[in-house]
Amino acid sequence: MPLSTISQSQDEQYVLLAILDNARNLSNILKAITCKDHAIFTATANGLKVTVEDSKCMQANAFIQADVFQEFTLKEDLVVFQINLTVLLDCLNIFGGNTAAGVSTALRLCYRGYGHPLTLFLEEGGVVTVCKINTQEPEEPIDFEFSSSDVTNKVILQSESLKEAFSELDMTSEVLQITMSPSQPYFRLSTFGNSGNAHYDYPKDSDMMELFQCNKTQTNRYKMSLLKPSTKALAISCKVSVRTDSRGVLSLQYLVRNDDGQICFVEYFCCPDEEVEEE
Amino acid sequence: MQCVVTGGNVKVLGKAIHCLSRIGDELYVEPQEDGLALRSVNSSRSAYACFLFAPLFFSRYSIPKELSFRCKMAIKSVQTVFRSLATLEKSVEKCHISLDEQKDRLTFTLHCKHGLLKTHNLSYQDSESLEAVFDKDSCANVLRAQPRVLVDTVAHFPTSLEEVTVTVNDERMWVRNYVEDESERSKVMLTELCLAADEFDQFAIKAHNSITFCLKEFRGLLLFAESTGLPVSMYLDEPGSPVVLSVTDSVLEGNFVLATLSDDRSPPKSNRGADAEQPQPSDDFMNDDMDSYLIAMDTSIAPGPSTSDLPAPPVAASRKLPAPNNRSRRHSEEEEEEDGEEDLERPPDKKFRSLFFGSVLPSSPLMSTQPVTTQEVLASDSEDETEAE
Numbered sequence: 001m002p003l004s005t006i007s008q009s010q011d012e013q014y015v016l017l018a019i020l021d022n023a024r025n026l027s028n029i030l031k032a033i034t035c036k037d038h039a040i041f042t043a044t045a046n047g048l049k050v051t052v053e054d055s056k057c058m059q060a061n062a063f064i065q066a067d068v069f070q071e072f073t074l075k076e077d078l079v080v081f082q083i084n085l086t087v088l089l090d091c092l093n094i095f096g097g098n099t100a101a102g103v104s105t106a107l108r109l110c111y112r113g114y115g116h117p118l119t120l121f122l123e124e125g126g127v128v129t130v131c132k133i134n135t136q137e138p139e140e141p142i143d144f145e146f147s148s149s150d151v152t153n154k155v156i157l158q159s160e161s162l163k164e165a166f167s168e169l170d171m172t173s174e175v176l177q178i179t180m181s182p183s184q185p186y187f188r189l190s191t192f193g194n195s196g197n198a199h200y201d202y203p204k205d206s207d208m209m210e211l212f213q214c215n216k217t218q219t220n221r222y223k224m225s226l227l228k229p230s231t232k233a234l235a236i237s238c239k240v241s242v243r244t245d246s247r248g249v250l251s252l253q254y255l256v257r258n259d260d261g262q263i264c265f266v267e268y269f270c271c272p273d274e275e276v277e278e279e
Numbered sequence: 280m281q282c283v284v285t286g287g288n289v290k291v292l293g294k295a296i297h298c299l300s301r302i303g304d305e306l307y308v309e310p311q312e313d314g315l316a317l318r319s320v321n322s323s324r325s326a327y328a329c330f331l332f333a334p335l336f337f338s339r340y341s342i343p344k345e346l347s348f349r350c351k352m353a354i355k356s357v358q359t360v361f362r363s364l365a366t367l368e369k370s371v372e373k374c375h376i377s378l379d380e381q382k383d384r385l386t387f388t389l390h391c392k393h394g395l396l397k398t399h400n401l402s403y404q405d406s407e408s409l410e411a412v413f414d415k416d417s418c419a420n421v422l423r424a425q426p427r428v429l430v431d432t433v434a435h436f437p438t439s440l441e442e443v444t445v446t447v448n449d450e451r452m453w454v455r456n457y458v459e460d461e462s463e464r465s466k467v468m469l470t471e472l473c474l475a476a477d478e479f480d481q482f483a484i485k486a487h488n489s490i491t492f493c494l495k496e497f498r499g500l501l502l503f504a505e506s507t508g509l510p511v512s513m514y515l516d517e518p519g520s521p522v523v524l525s526v527t528d529s530v531l532e533g534n535f536v537l538a539t540l541s542d543d544r545s546p547p548k549s550n551r552g553a554d555a556e557q558p559q560p561s562d563d564f565m566n567d568d569m570d571s572y573l574i575a576m577d578t579s580i581a582p583g584p585s586t587s588d589l590p591a592p593p594v595a596a597s598r599k600l601p602a603p604n605n606r607s608r609r610h611s612e613e614e615e616e617e618d619g620e621e622d623l624e625r626p627p628d629k630k631f632r633s634l635f636f637g638s639v640l641p642s643s644p645l646m647s648t649q650p651v652t653t654q655e656v657l658a659s660d661s662e663d664e665t666e667a668e
Contacts, residue, residue, distance in 0.1 A: 161393055164370070168362050195356030196384060196401035203394040
């Protein structure tokens, strides 16, 4: 491993050191949350959480557990920095993001602490590239105060069935309306576009529905422009959990299986657009 | 109106919609006694396509007896319903089309696997009936081939190619790329394919003609024919008269009518076929809304409102406009000469004769009663010159 030739003594200066045999395990999941340039990285002993926000109404989080990394060392309890995600993704794919079997880019991610750049050592086929990306003052991520004890409605679906709906969404519609109800129509996605409206109804006994826990009929609208980026996470996920709380805040949790069969999560929070009168 | 399509027919319907979307931006829907008619025409009115799905195509087909209904809608929105043909085949079990006149919505409901229900409530506009006047049976030459033969033939032409020239004699059919400018012939690649008569299921030639028409729409029909495995019939006549391409089986019929380039060198001839028996337009064809009776009209002769943007007349009951036979060929020839220099800059379809449309008129007594005098000239060789400037 050429990466291991890098002096071990240097490692001691780093507050965060993460080693990954296949950089794609990180880049794929980061791609799923890129809707804005800047991302907040929060590292704890559990792993890495990457947060992207849009319009103070939407937040996307990617969770990469510590055991996804071959090595994950943290000198402090909490390490937080902000970075340009687009640049980071470009660096992670600096070898072209080859998807051919047996070829993978090894990654060593190092951070010395506040004020220092994030350093990436990328190695593929004996070639090592060193990238230094300046870090930024981290912003305070929004707390959506979404508590699992306040969840009104929850469904878990196999992503397959939602992919179809999301790929066909009428993008002339400004909003995506989600109805969850203990009675008909159970789980409904609606759009209201130039040429009319469309509804996608999922019955609660569908094979695609893994869990259906709806206590109260709720209809909320979410900005299409805020939800559309979540399609990227949907595309790589195998299951999705859709939850709303009593305020109508939407939580979408995607279970993503990476190349090595490990599980990562992507979570989206989105504020409802406006109150909708029941028809 | 209630139509239910099941199984593989959903895909056929979807294919037909995709095929029509290659022609124009609007889909004209008309439930008729003899089936559901879906039509489209391009903006220069040089290409028209119609699919008629017989009642037997549907597992249920019921239309209002009394009330005749027809509408047009953005074809894009209907395409959304049938967006992915692959999933249509895989997951859609049943498609239900119904009309909600209270809400003015045409509803497409797709019943998919796993109980997923997709409902599209699409808005529509009332519209006049759209019908091109053509008569396949009067065409001198009839060819019928398996779709594969024609697909393999057009596959040799680049997608950028606008038009092809088809020439027939007693033994063969030639297809070559059409080069607009004779002086460019030496610069461009010329492709020519020759198909012997025995490649065809039917090869009935009465006149040795050579016609030029747009390839894009032809490809569209071939896609449909190939996926349904239906043989394609070509009805072609002299240059300038439309070529008709059709696919037929027991439950559906598709006709594409494409304008062909007129041959300026040939002497003006009297028109033939359908156009020959021309009933006089009767007095009740009148209306201040040009769009309702002239779908293809020559605005250089009768400057009028643009044909596409006008609201459709509110009243739908009507009758068909007979085919005009006055193509004012002399007039168009002069026009062509005058505008010779401009030809290069114009889009290619400008030189096509627009198709002649029979149309349906509101017969409301509220309509203006002044006789229409420009009735006879429904089309010319090119689009409106004044509009182009």
